[in-house]
Amino acid sequence: DIQMTQSPSSLSASVGDRVTITCRASQSIRTYLNWYQQKPGKAPNLLIYAASSLQSGVPPRFSGSGSGTDFTLTISSLQPEDFATYYCQQTYSSPQLTFGGGTKVDIK
């Protein structure tokens, strides 16, 4: 099974900050990596797919990078609506899926 490890598990940041979240796979997954945002009481929402492709309608302050085992989600300038929990997901072994443990971004 492919394991996904996110870090940090939580972080505090201010509006306007640049935020970086990392996701590491237990084996190479090439670029089969997605990022989702989840707000309390809601289902997750796709932000980035294939490691670096921005989903339609997602603000360009979100970006993704990486390949192989190490991936990064960056929010270039944190906005109030970005305080949420972020999850990575590998689809290399699709339809068998794995999610990272999540990173909660809250207000400093």
Place this chain on the structure above:
Amino acid sequence: QLQLQESGPGLMKPSETLSLTCTVSGGSISSSSYFWVWIRQPPGKGLEWIGSIYHSGSTYYNPSLKSRVTISVDTSKNQFSLKLSSVTAPDTAVYYCARHMDDVLIGYYIDSWGQGTLVTVSS
């Protein structure tokens, strides 16, 4: 606009079998560009993939749950279902059904989710 809606009991007793159904509207469950998934999220915790099913009926399960999980599809009703046997308190979670894109040209990602349904296991 595709919509997915989970239905099933919200409260269960230990050892019972959880049964949930996901009704898909605004699109066909038989599309070859997708497969269908169940995901759960215990209160305050992360997302856990339970299993996936194609419209053909081919299934794939999380190894940690495989012995207790059955996922099925009813294309005539545009529904797919989850059964989880012998539930215990750790199975308490919000259960989501979702559609997963499965297309070499478009990509591989979850593009639609149900709203989720909380299932509590308690004696």
